[in-house]
Amino acid sequence: MSWNLAQLDRHLREAKALATAYLIAGEEHLLVLEAADRVRARAKALGFSERQVLDAESGFDWDELARAGASLSLFASQRLIDLRMPGGKPGNDGSEAIQQFCATAPPDTCLLITCTTWGKAHEGKWVQAIERAGGYLPIWPLRREDLDGWIAERARSRSVQLSGDAVAAIAERVEGNLLAAAQEIDKLKLLMPDARIDAPTVVQVMADSARYDVFSLVDAALVGDAARVVRVLRGLKAEGEMVPGLMGWFLTQLQALVRLSQLAPSQQAAALPQERIYGPRQQIVRKALARGDRAFWEQRLREAAEVDRLGKGRGTGDAYLAFERLLLRIADRRKFGAL
Incomplete structure (x- = not known):
């Protein structure tokens, strides 16, 4: 059967x-x-x-x-x-x-x-x-559109009270990794056993779980904090993280920025939820969009493809250095655009 x-x-x-x-x-x-x-x-x-x-x-x-x-x-x-x-x-x-x-x-x-x-x-x-x-x-592998429901059901089974935007925040950050999602739910149960948990709380708890993570790295670039970009990326390198392992989340966000940059500024805010960008991250993404037009983000996506290729050993060059330069161009195009 x-x-x-x-x-x-x-x-x-x-x-x-x-x-x-x-x-x-x-x-x-x-x-x-x-x-x-x-x-x-x-x-x-x-x-x-x-x-x-x-x-x-x-x-x-x-x-x-x-x-x-x-x-x-x-x-x-x-x-x-x-x-x-x-x-x-x-x-x-x-x-x-x-x-x-x-x-x-x-x-x-x-x-x-x-x-x-x-x-x-x-x-x-x-x-x-x-x-x-x-x-x-x-x-069979869980479909992306079913991930929110799986997270919500998992939380209910463990008596963790998540708001809808908190479920979306977890789904957004774990990128389909069910083990990571399960671990975050267990952590929330331990830290906040009787609280109703919203998206900002989820983001804070997940950020606090490690000194350096790819989420804070990408957000630092998007808000224009070049000094933090360098600090977090070098911390990740010191902890043994490899460039290919960092590229998944980064590429997902970069592709979303390319799609959003194709819209008129008046249409971008309404499109953010369709890109699974909620809560405080909407302001982060809006700041990034204000610093670059469609051509800017398309060029960054092409550079990201080259970084990914270097990280996988398919070219000559330092993948970490190329990734750092790309992130700095995003953080401050006027200061680092010539890198």
Whole structure:
């Protein structure tokens, strides 16, 4: 049977016994981990007192799965075989071993397989065997338009009271990283357990979580604070951050500025929410737009593409120096435009 997360939860709540096999697979690692944890917790509650972990990396001997399924429990108890297969491709031997297990597993043994690389091409006869014997839960990447809803639901489940703009602020900053979003919600619960939390509070808490971060770096450039640009960027470099890891958020904001610069000034304010720019950041972006026209921002975007290329080793030059120069041009085009 193929399930979604809600169906798995319902099955685990209602099941008086576990199925023979479960497959939880997807590239949203947090969701895969948490779903697998719920299966393990239910197994423990149902009396599965033994757990055997198998890591099916390259070179794994698939006879180990057959031996695990055939061997008697040391304590005559129920046993969970926890098979971790990150690549999601068992090969011919693995496929045969999994199908054989599903067909012949003893009633006191359950197989849980987790995969953190997944796509339609991974599905094969072994997945069909698991569907017949138990449950298959594919976890597909969360769509950007669904992220706000996921954050809001996650916060509610942990009794964290977020306003709508606070949800949007978290979504804006984590850029689709569910683990980062979950960590921020947990941090807010710890710091403000009974408060109604708005967007400025979220921004402040997230900024306070690290001395240097790419969010404050980009905002420093947009408000024209050249000295802070240099300080934050050099701090990030000292902490071991690499240029490619900083470019994602920066490029997202730069692309938004290019689109906004194509509008008449009278239309820009109304378009800010469409670019997911809310609260105090609207003033930051308006300041930046006042310092450059469409040609200015398009040129900065071309320069950013070159910085990204250097950061990935596809050219000659110092990526950090090129990035610093680009940010300084944004911060003060008159002083640093000739860099």
